[in-house]
Amino acid sequence: MSKIVVGMIGLGTVGQGVVRLISGCKNLVLKKVAVANLTKAREGQLPGSCQLTDDVSSLLNDPEIEILIEVMGGEKPALDYLLQAIEKRKHIITANKEVLAKHGPTLFEKARSKGVDIFFEAAVAGGLPLISTIHKGLEANEISSVVGIMNGTTNYILSQMTEKGIGFDVALADAQKQGFAEADPTADVDGHDVSYKLSILSALAYGRFAQPTSIYKESIRTLHFDDIKIAAELGYAIKLIGITKSKDGELDVLVAPMLVPKNHVLAAVSLSNNGILVNGSAVGEIVMVGPGAGQMPTASAIVGDTINLANAMQLPDFASYFQPEIETEWATVKEATTWRSPYYLRLIVNDTPGVIGHIGTIFGAHNISIRSLIQKDTKKDEASIVIVTHEVKKADMDQALSKLQKSDFLKELGAALHIFTPESNHA
Amino acid sequence: MSKIVVGMIGLGTVGQGVVRLISGCKNLVLKKVAVANLTKAREGQLPGSCQLTDDVSSLLNDPEIEILIEVMGGEKPALDYLLQAIEKRKHIITANKEVLAKHGPTLFEKARSKGVDIFFEAAVAGGLPLISTIHKGLEANEISSVVGIMNGTTNYILSQMTEKGIGFDVALADAQKQGFAEADPTADVDGHDVSYKLSILSALAYGRFAQPTSIYKESIRTLHFDDIKIAAELGYAIKLIGITKSKDGELDVLVAPMLVPKNHVLAAVSLSNNGILVNGSAVGEIVMVGPGAGQMPTASAIVGDTINLANAMQLPDFASYFQPEIETEWATVKEATTWRSPYYLRLIVNDTPGVIGHIGTIFGAHNISIRSLIQKDTKKDEASIVIVTHEVKKADMDQALSKLQKSDFLKELGAALHIFTPESNHA
Numbered sequence: 001m002s003k004i005v006v007g008m009i010g011l012g013t014v015g016q017g018v019v020r021l022i023s024g025c026k027n028l029v030l031k032k033v034a035v036a037n038l039t040k041a042r043e044g045q046l047p048g049s050c051q052l053t054d055d056v057s058s059l060l061n062d063p064e065i066e067i068l069i070e071v072m073g074g075e076k077p078a079l080d081y082l083l084q085a086i087e088k089r090k091h092i093i094t095a096n097k098e099v100l101a102k103h104g105p106t107l108f109e110k111a112r113s114k115g116v117d118i119f120f121e122a123a124v125a126g127g128l129p130l131i132s133t134i135h136k137g138l139e140a141n142e143i144s145s146v147v148g149i150m151n152g153t154t155n156y157i158l159s160q161m162t163e164k165g166i167g168f169d170v171a172l173a174d175a176q177k178q179g180f181a182e183a184d185p186t187a188d189v190d191g192h193d194v195s196y197k198l199s200i201l202s203a204l205a206y207g208r209f210a211q212p213t214s215i216y217k218e219s220i221r222t223l224h225f226d227d228i229k230i231a232a233e234l235g236y237a238i239k240l241i242g243i244t245k246s247k248d249g250e251l252d253v254l255v256a257p258m259l260v261p262k263n264h265v266l267a268a269v270s271l272s273n274n275g276i277l278v279n280g281s282a283v284g285e286i287v288m289v290g291p292g293a294g295q296m297p298t299a300s301a302i303v304g305d306t307i308n309l310a311n312a313m314q315l316p317d318f319a320s321y322f323q324p325e326i327e328t329e330w331a332t333v334k335e336a337t338t339w340r341s342p343y344y345l346r347l348i349v350n351d352t353p354g355v356i357g358h359i360g361t362i363f364g365a366h367n368i369s370i371r372s373l374i375q376k377d378t379k380k381d382e383a384s385i386v387i388v389t390h391e392v393k394k395a396d397m398d399q400a401l402s403k404l405q406k407s408d409f410l411k412e413l414g415a416a417l418h419i420f421t422p423e424s425n426h427a
Numbered sequence: 428m429s430k431i432v433v434g435m436i437g438l439g440t441v442g443q444g445v446v447r448l449i450s451g452c453k454n455l456v457l458k459k460v461a462v463a464n465l466t467k468a469r470e471g472q473l474p475g476s477c478q479l480t481d482d483v484s485s486l487l488n489d490p491e492i493e494i495l496i497e498v499m500g501g502e503k504p505a506l507d508y509l510l511q512a513i514e515k516r517k518h519i520i521t522a523n524k525e526v527l528a529k530h531g532p533t534l535f536e537k538a539r540s541k542g543v544d545i546f547f548e549a550a551v552a553g554g555l556p557l558i559s560t561i562h563k564g565l566e567a568n569e570i571s572s573v574v575g576i577m578n579g580t581t582n583y584i585l586s587q588m589t590e591k592g593i594g595f596d597v598a599l600a601d602a603q604k605q606g607f608a609e610a611d612p613t614a615d616v617d618g619h620d621v622s623y624k625l626s627i628l629s630a631l632a633y634g635r636f637a638q639p640t641s642i643y644k645e646s647i648r649t650l651h652f653d654d655i656k657i658a659a660e661l662g663y664a665i666k667l668i669g670i671t672k673s674k675d676g677e678l679d680v681l682v683a684p685m686l687v688p689k690n691h692v693l694a695a696v697s698l699s700n701n702g703i704l705v706n707g708s709a710v711g712e713i714v715m716v717g718p719g720a721g722q723m724p725t726a727s728a729i730v731g732d733t734i735n736l737a738n739a740m741q742l743p744d745f746a747s748y749f750q751p752e753i754e755t756e757w758a759t760v761k762e763a764t765t766w767r768s769p770y771y772l773r774l775i776v777n778d779t780p781g782v783i784g785h786i787g788t789i790f791g792a793h794n795i796s797i798r799s800l801i802q803k804d805t806k807k808d809e810a811s812i813v814i815v816t817h818e819v820k821k822a823d824m825d826q827a828l829s830k831l832q833k834s835d836f837l838k839e840l841g842a843a844l845h846i847f848t849p850e851s852n853h854a
Contacts, residue, residue, distance in 0.1 A: 021567050021709055121564070127710035129564025136563070137548070137556025140448050140730035265695055265716060282448055282727035283554035286717030289692060291710060300709035303567035315742045 004310040007032045007065040007090075009056060009081055010072030014095060014122075016043050017299030018069060023047055025303065027310055032059045036072075060084045067309060069302060070094040079103050086110045086118075091313070093305045095122035095298055101199035104209040105328045117322045119305035124197045125150060125274045127297025128290045129304070134204045134278060135324050141280030143205040145245040150197045150255075152272035152292040153188040154220055154240040156180045158228075158257075159270045162237065167225050180272055191217035191255040194242040198253050204324055205278075206246045208331035210253045216336030218256035227346060227415045230376070230386055231259050236344075237267040241420055250332045252339055258420040259344050265289070266420070277422075337395035341421060342371065344388055346414035347404070351383040355409045359385070362407075366400040368392045382411065388419070431737040434459045434492040434517075436483060436508055437499030441522060441549075443470050444726030445496060450474055452730065454737055459486045463499075487511045494736060496729060497521040506530050513537045513545075518740070520732045522549035522725055528626035531636035532755045544749045546732035551624045552577060552701045554724025555717045556731070561631045561705060562751050568707030570632040572672040577624045577682075579699035579719040580615040581647055581667040583607045585655075585684075586697045589664065594652050607699055618644035618682040621669040625680050631751055632705075633673045635758035637680045643763030645683035654773060654842045657803070657813055658686050663771075664694040668847055677759045679766055685847040686771050692716070693847070704849075764822035768848060769798065771815055773841035774831070778810040782836045786812070789834075793827040795819045809838065815846070 004027060008015060011033050022030050030047060034056045046052060059065060060081065068085040070092065072078055078099045082092055083106075092111070094100065100107065100123055111118050121131045134143065149155050153175060160171040172189070175181035187193045195215040202210040220240055228238050236259035245252045260267045265287050269275030274292025279285050291297040312318045349355050356373070363370060369390040376384045389397075397416070404410050431454060435442060438460050449457050457474060461483045473479060486492060487508065495512040497519065499505055505526045509519055510533075519538070521527065527534065527550055538545050548558045561570065576582050580602060587598040599616070602608035614620045622642040629637040647667055655665050663686035672679045687694045692714050696702035701719025706712050718724040739745045776782050783800065790797060796817040803811045816824075824843070831837050 017709075025567075127707075128713055129560045132564045133556045133560060136731070136735055137559045138727070138731060139734040140452075140727045263695070265692065268690070268692055268695055280554075280727065282444075282723045282730075284718050284721075284724055286555055286715065288713065288715050290713030294711075296709045297711060300565070300567045300707065303709075304563070304565060307566040308563055315745055318742055318745075 003027055003029050004066055004313060005029050005031050005064045006067045006069060006306060007034070007059040007062065008069040008071065009034045009059065010070065011035045011042060012071065013295045014298045014302070015071045017295040018071065018302050019046060020044060021299050021303040022306065025307060028306060031065055032062060034059045056081055060088060065090060066313065067091045067093060067306060069306065070096055071302065072096070073098070075099055075102055082107060083110060086114050086116055089114050089116055091116045091309055092118045093302055093309065094118065094120050095302055097123040097193070097196040097200060101196035101209065101212050104200065104203055104326065105330065108323075108326045109328045112323060115319050117309060117319050119309055119322070120200065121305050122298050122301035124200050125276055125288070126152070126291055126293045127300045128274060128276065128288050128292065129301070130276055130288055131204060133288065134201070138278065138280045138283060141282045143246070143278060143280055145243070145279045146201045146205050146276065147243045147245070148241065148276035149239050149266060149269050149274050150194045150242040150276065150292065151188055151240055152274060152294070153181045153185070155269065155274070156272045157189070158220065158238060158240065161223075161225055162228050162232070165225060165229070168221060168223055189221055190219040191240070194240065194255040198242050198244045198255065202244045202251055202253060202331050203326045205244065206251065206331065207325055208327050208329055210244065210251060210331045210333050214253070214333040216254040216256070216339070220257045223257055224415060227344070227417065230346065231344065234388065235262050236260060236419070237262055238417070239266060239269070239420075241266070250334050253333050254336055254339060256418050258418045260420045261422070264420070264422055337393070337398065339394045340391050342389050342391050342419040343397055344415065344417045344419055345386070347385045347387070347410060348412040348414050349383050349385055350409045350411060351378055351381050352409060355383070356385070358407065358409060359387075359404070362400050362403050363389075366396040368396060368400055384414065391421070430454055430456050431493055431740060432456050432458050432491045433494045433496060433733060434461070434486040434489065435496040435498065436461045436486065437497065438462045438469060439498065440722045441725045441729070442498040444722040445498065445729050446473060447471060448726050448730040449733065452734060455733060458492055459489060461486045483508055487515060492517060493740065494518045494520060494733060496733065497523055498729065499523070500525070502526055502529055509534060510537060513541050513543055516541050516543055518543045518736055519545045520729055520736065521545065521547050522729055524550040524620070524623040524627060528623035528636065528639050531626065531630055531753065532757065535750075535753045536755045539750060542746050544736060544746050546736055546749070547627065548732050549725045549728035551627055552703055552715070553579070553718055553720045554727045555701060555703065555715050555719065556728070557703055557715055558631060560715065561628070565705065565707045565710060568709045570673070570705060570707055572670070572706045573628045573632050573703065574668065574670045574672070575703035576666050576693055576696050576701050577621045577669040577703065577719065578615055578667055579701060579721075580608045580612070582696065582701070583699040584616070585647065585665060585667065588652055589655050589659070592652060592656070595648060595650055616648055617646040618667070621667065621682040625669050625671045625682065629671045629678055629680060629758050630753045632671065633678065633758065634752055635754050635756055637671065637678060637758045637760050641680070641760040643681040643683070643766070647684045650684055651842060654771070654844065657773065658771065661815065662689050663687060663846070664689055665844070666693060666696070666847075668693070677761050680760050681763055681766060683845050685845045687847045688849070691847070691849055764820070764825065766821045767818050769816050769818050769846040770824055771842065771844045771846055772813070774812045774814070774837060775839040775841055776810050776812055777836045777838060778805055778808050779836060782810070783812070785834065785836060786814075786831070789827050789830050790816075793823040795823060795827055811841065818848070
């Protein structure tokens with residue numbers, strides 16, 4: 001078998017892991033690595049035959065390089081580099097969920113027209129072979145939903161809040177110190193990262209990318225430790241859940257912190273792990289749990305892709321076999337207002353007679369049926385009311401909450417969180 | 428894309444599921460199905476173009492048929508049919524773990540020499556795409572272990588014993604009534620089925636099949652409900668665990684009911700689900716949970732294989748790409764006596780002074796260190812002693828138990844079970 005020549009853009013943590021793993025592959029030669037800053041200190045060494053360069057074009061224009069590994073991340077200039085590489089008929093292996101989610105239709109259309117493949121196992125769920133599972137492993141199934149914990153940073157933060165009884169700010173600072181969260185945690189804690197993954201998963205599962213801007217997101221920033229504690233008493237763990245579901249050609253795609261029943265397998269996914277449920281028409285529900293990020297798990301996915309691609313390149317005309325069928329149109333994503341789920345609510349109210357009656361009246365007017373109501377922690381003139389509802393349409397809940405907030409008895413809306421309702425009673 | 432012509436041997440529950448799924452695939456034509464008994468009543472209909480025959484050779488000798496799906500099961504005559512089909516250069520898709528485990532080296536060697544592929548996703552963990560995950564998804568990893576719950580029937584029985592507080596015999600009869608267990612449950616409850624799967628997983632993970640006869644097996648037949656109850660009090664669930672671990676070119680391969688810590692993800696795998704942990708050098712530990720058997724999940728794996736194979740057959744010379752590298756020698760499986768794990772023991776003893784001292788002396792002489800000892804349920808002149816040990820070599824425990832059984836104070840060895848010790852603290 002002849003050797004396949006590989007180039008790489010980016011040499012951060014994941015890139016350095018790729019170098020380590022790829023040096024053990026006898027059929028692959030890493031010829032050039034392009035970086036922004038040649039003088040930055042890096043762990044480990046490049047193989048002697050590999051050139052480090054700050055000139056990306058020397059890599060893109062090198063006809064010997066047949067596979068481009070992109071681990072620089074971010075939207076730009078990664079997009080331009082990828083488009084140029086595809087133009088030069090290089091196959092792409094990328095961990096860059098942002099550029100795929102925002103420009104997937106363009107990238108895949110161009111790849112098809114040039115007869116090259118884009119492999120992206122590392123872009124979703126790090127080391128978990130989720131992409132190949134959906135793409136090849138469940139080939140005989142119509143996928144109806146992909147749901148789960150898709151961000152290791154926020155799962156780490158929520159695990160720490162739960163276990164140590166600390167608030168969000170402390171847990172975030174701790175995660176930053178441990179290297180589990182970035183200095184700017186926006187992409188993780190506000191759900192953008194999960195929305196990119198949901199866009200990519202929608203493309204694989206249903207054939208069309210979901211525009212990240214069309215995906216409804218709730219942050220975990222405003223989560224109180226109180227609610228983690230009360231949820232635990234009620235038999236739930238709070239997790240940041242991403243959902244993409246298909247029905248009649250339209251998608252529900254959203255990311256929000258949700259209450260997950262403690263006996264559900266997702267409740268047991270702790271620290272920086274990911275846990276993903278895939279529902280297929282024939283197989284039913286399958287679950288994958290494992291490291292969703294980290295240097296070597298992500299490098300494992302990238303180098304696994306590279307080996308599979310390099311092996312396949314020995315076959316003539318293989319590109320179409322590996323390219324998932326993804327359309328160039330964006331998916332139709334429904335307004336989140338139509339999304340239905342039970343809610344967990346915590347209201348701080350004036351402790352005056354008739355308050356519960358008022359709440360009941362407002363909820364009744366908006367088709368909200370209460371499953372349980374507990375009055376807790378009554379302070380002087382103040383009560384905390386925890387309500388669990390039956391399934392309700394988000395638009396109805398939004399209107400009811402807006403009315404409550406205009407009422408004279410509500411002092412504070414402590415929390416309004418979705419409750420995750422598993423489709424199947426797995427595990 | 429031209430149509431690929433498929434033949435199938437067997438039309439039981441799984442075969443009927445395959446017919447249902449395959450009829451939705453426009454690139455596949457099911458031409459012939461061979462069965463032992465033409466007149467048996469079957470659910471659903473064959474497509475009009477498909478011939479039902481009791482003459483297997485008419486199928487094996489049909490040059491139009493390029494893919495043979497084998498869902499008849501059992502060692503013989505399936506082995507002969509598969510060898511004949513390979514001789515005729517037909518690709519094989521099989522759910523038959525027994526024939527693969529017992530004759531894997533022969534089958535794969537012949538397939539290689541004839542340039543055909545054997546796909547077998549359905550043979551292990553039913554609908555879970557475990558085979559493709561190990562074969563392709565973790566290509567960049569050295570696999571060090573594959574461990575978990577690999578038999579849905581026994582997991583269903585153990586779940587029912589735990590939840591309903593019933594004994595093995597009642598739970599088995601119930602599982603038989605529900606269709607989760609066969610009339611002759613030997614293959615499932617005595618660990619043979621799991622040993623076949625471990626043989627196949629060893630081939631995929633480490634390159635060599637493990638002879639099923641070389642795999643140590645403990646049955647769940649002798650499991651008492653008492654031990655399930657006591658284990659639960661101690662924080663464990665009892666599960667039938669299959670293990671194949673590689674170290675220095677030798678394998679530990681065994682199947683036994685084990686105590687699994689309740690906070691471990693395997694403890695949450697209930698009813699007829701399977702749950703498998705794979706440890707890879709780069710990725711760490713990943714977990715897959717889902718339906719390990721059943722009509723449509725198994726058919727999903729078979730038809731998924733068929734679609735992938737049919738697509739790949741459009742490429743010239745693809746067979747070597749898909750064939751896992753499996754050697755023709757059997758793996759070296761270590762004697763189970765060298766296996767190390769903590770133990771759970773329940774001893775019924777005469778309630779006379781000094782008994783605990785005697786036990787301690789015998790254990791000490793065999794390098795067994797006690798972690799906890801609880802005396803329970805003392806009846807007249809009789810005590811039940813539950814012991815949890817630190818890790819101990821099986822040979823040492825076997826000798827100590829044999830000495831105990833010769834002592835005058837032991838009335839009954841109630842239980843001696845392994846405790847599962849996760850390699851990583853997953854979930």
